[in-house]
Amino acid sequence: MAATTANLPQLKSAVDGLTEMSGEAHHIEWSKIQTPTDEIVVPYEKMASVSEDVSETKNLLDKLVVLKLNGGLGTTMGCTGPKSVIEVRDGLTFLDLIVIQIENLNNKYGCKVPLVLMNSFNTHDDTQKIVEKYTNSNVDIHTFNQSKYPRVVADEFVPWPSKGKTDKDGWYPPGHGDVFPSLMNSGKLDAFLAQGKEYVFVANxxxxxxxxxxxILKHLIQNKNEYCMEVTPKTLADVKGGTLISYEGKVQLLEIAQVPDEHGKLSMNSNQLRSSRYSTQTTYGLTFLKAIKKLVEADALKMEIIPNPKEVDGVKVLQLETAAGAAIRFFDNAIGVNVPRSRFLPVKATSDLLLVQSDLYTLVDGFVTRNSARTNPSNPSIELGPEFKKVSNFLSRFKSIPSIVELDSLKVSGDVSFGSSVVLKGKVTVTEKSGVKLEIPDGAMVENKDINGPEDL
Known part of the structure; x- marks a missing residue:
């Protein structure tokens, strides 16, 4: 349920205890940490595959609910409204692709996998209107709102709405760790249990x-795992995330902020971190519905509070958030699964948009699949300047998205635009320094080149 003025004293108490709570999270007893075995973080390739028997597949899917975290806005990329309605490929939005994927499963196997969207107060109204377009699809779409908490004035530790900030900016959704109580409080969890559903797949x-x-679903059902978190190796592009550890006999998420000082506060971008046992990126996963119900009813999900400082309208505020992955230690027989990198393809910026719109990927039945012509297992590194930050500006600077199947890295800065049918290979840097617009001409093939002006083309 959303926090209101009726429980602001409890909120202040939580803020007052923040230092102590954060301290507990940060000072894990290092000697008790163990590297997870393959039984705790299971290699994906060691899992038994599902047979081609349609009835077996239908039985598995009949137990499943798909839940997408839909509370974010597209403001980082210069868009308004829910981020899920940004067009990402062939004129289709994130939400279009999700619905197409589930609809194809339901049609192929004769099942009824529902789609659930967890909205925030920022995305609820728009999403309610958007989902009407899917009325005739073979997917039951449900929505619910996550909690709504007041931002805290950082230097006073008081709720901002109590000081007169009563509009939307005075409040915030408290992170994706809120998915468990909000799913329960919405009544959706009980409704799905009544339908015979057993697991919920959660992802952004x-x-x-x-x-x-x-x-993965079959493995969890057979082994009675209550929680499964997917993890995948980090790359140079990853700046967030933690890793799974074995701690006092249970699997637990370790965030880099929890690494004791004497063991080194490693940069999330450092080679040391990426080659160490910390080098995983969380992609979310599957959770047993009955276990969620049991833990929420018992108020047992005591996840670490993450203080997220922000500045809004010139005021420094705190948002107290939780992460869904931190809940793993409360579930019985919880595991991680070391999945292929292909299961982690987020679009957080226009540089990611360039990747998924290019010939590096193809789109089949709603699924974005990597082009087999790409021999390098890693994606190209893409850095686009601020001129490309907003989706509208990004699209205006490309007559068509370049071919990047053989690209290693691309760095672009300044007033640069690309013509149609451009091919980029190797390491390419394009820098406009003269104050004159620089355009890569139609049909250009650029390989291992630094371009600073038309003369370099």
Whole structure:
């Protein structure tokens, strides 16, 4: 339920205890940390695959609910409204692709996998209107709102609405860790249990790689795992995330902020971190519905509070958030699964949009699939200047998206635009320094080149 003025004293108490709570989270006893075995973080390739028997697949899917986190706005990319309605590929939005994927499963196997969208107060109204377009699809779409908490004035530790900030900016959604109590409080969890559903697959709506995986679902059902978190190796592009550890006999998420000082506060971008046992990126996963109900009813999900400082209208505020992954230690027989990198394909910026709109990927039945012509297992590194930050500006600077199947890295800065049918290979840097617009001409093939002006083309 949303926080209101009736429980602001409890909120202030939580803020007052923030230092102590954060301290507990940060000072894990290092000697008790163990590297997870393959039984705790299971290699995906060691899981038994699902047979081609349609009835087996239908039985698995009949137990499943797909839940997408839909509370984010597209403001980072210069858009208004829910981020899930940004067009990402062939004129289709994130939400279009999600609905097409589930509809194809339901049609193929004769099942009824529902789609659930967890909205925030920022995205609720727009989403309610948008989902009307899917009325005739073979997908039952449900929505509910996550909680709504007041931002806290940082230097006073008081709720901002109590000081007169009563509009939307005075409040915030408290992170994706809120998915468990909000699903329960919405009444949706009980309704799905009554329908015979057993597991919920949770993922961000902007992660194009987070599709239903029958192999993982089958493994969880057979082994009675209450929680499964998918993890995948980090790359140079990853700046957030934690890793799974074995701690006092249970699997637990370790965030980099929890690494004791004496063991080094490693940069999330450092080679040392990426090559160490910390080098995983969380992609969310599957959770047992009955276990969620039991833990929420018992008020047992005591996840670490993450203080997220922000500045809004010139005021420094705190948002107290929780992460869904931190809940893993409260579930019985919880595991991680070391999944292929293909299951982690988020679109957080226009540089990611360039990747998924290019010939590096193809689109089949709503699924974004990597082009087999790409021999390098890693995606190209893409850095686009501020001129490309907004989706509208990004699109105006490309007559068509360049071919990047053989690209290693691209760095663009300044007033640069690209013609149609451009091919980029190797390491390419394009920098406009003269104050004159620089355009890569139609049909240009640029390979291992630094371009600073028309003379370099």
């Amino acid at each position: 709506s902007d992660n194009l790689g987070a599709i239903v995986d029958l192999t």
